[in-house]
Amino acid sequence: MxxxxxxxxxxxxxxxxxxxxxxxxxxxxxxxxxxxxxxxxxxxxxxxTTAGTAASMLAQLAPGDLVVLGARPGQGKTLKSLELAVEAMRAGHRAYFFTLEYTVTDVIERFAAIGADHGRFAPLFEIDCSDTISADHIVGKLSKADPGTLVVVDYLQLLDQRRDNPALGDQVRKLRAFARQRGLIIIFISQIDRSFEAAVKPLPDLDDIRMPNPVDLRLFDKAYFLNKGEARLLAIN
Structure with a gap:
């Protein structure tokens, strides 16, 4: 139901x-x-259904995967990304949260919303709220990251905001190569276009990802879409 x-x-x-x-x-x-x-x-x-639980979602991801996690506002995409980070940390991996949207306090407060204790995971969890977040910034920060590390980028479209950053497609391509080289899982939270209408289809898909500038979505390995408590995994490659 x-x-x-x-x-x-x-x-x-x-x-x-x-x-x-x-x-x-x-x-x-x-x-x-x-x-x-x-x-x-x-x-x-x-x-x-357990299809949309963080544990089952994480089980379908592999080191080297580049993932897009898309939903309209208010559907829990930020919380879901944190749940995935928590599941990775429960398995002993580190997790990083790069955000151009929230403060450190904002992110920590959201742990309570998913029923997790930030203090328990603090040694394995790092939040980066730098104004200069880009592919180069992320690669530099994670140059020594261990395989299996889970990385959240909040959010995809914001990497395209600064004029001095490379084109978004080039940044995604660089992070794809880096994820494979280091064995990381990189999850991009993504906006969904306003034209998406739940009355027409229950969940967004690749056609609904908001792209101010063109990006080859085949650079991603998998996509998760959320809407009204439901989740769907789409294998791209």
């Missing part, structure tokens, strides 16, 4: 209901579950 919103949105709704009506959280969760067509929250959680 398809949910009306991602799980984390439903949890936020339940917490708000808990405060507004002064009821226990478990009761608020069950009420939300009923609205979604399930008798209890535990049944809702159990019935949801």
């Amino acid at each position: 398809k949910l009306t919103a991602p799980i984390y949105h439903l949890k936020r709704r339940a917490k708000r209901l808990c405060r507004e009506e002064a009821i226990p959280l478990h009761e608020a969760l069950d009420r939300i579950a009923v609205q979604e067509g399930y008798s209890t929250w535990s049944l809702l959680a159990a019935r949801q």
Whole structure:
């Protein structure tokens, strides 16, 4: 059964209901579950497919992969990328989060939203909020990264903003070669064009990725698309 919103949105709704009506959280969760067509929250959680879980998504990625993770605003693409980073760190790998969008505090606060303790993973997790993030910057920062390191770039289109940066296609090509050389997994969070209409198709695809300047999407190995709690993997190469 398809949910009306991602799980984390439903949890936020339940917490708000808990405060507004002064009821226990478990009761608020069950009420939300009923609205979604399930008798209890535990049944809702159990019935949801594991296809979109971070663990199953990460299992489908391999060292050297270049991945695009796309969704419209509010569909959880940043949180999903952090969930993937957490899963990689649970397996003993390091993770890096390069962002031109958020501050360090913003990123750390989002750990709570996915139910993870930032303090536990801090030794393996590095956040880079430099204004000069580009392919060259990332390659320089990760020159000694171990195979299996997971890298999140937030987000793809912002690499194209500075006039002194190389063309976006050239940057993606450089990071593709670097990922293969070092055995890294690099995930680009990506914007989806406003023209995407969920009423026409349930999930975005490659045609919906917003590209202010042309980029050969065949440079990517895989793409994940999110919408309303659903996720789909597309193998590009």
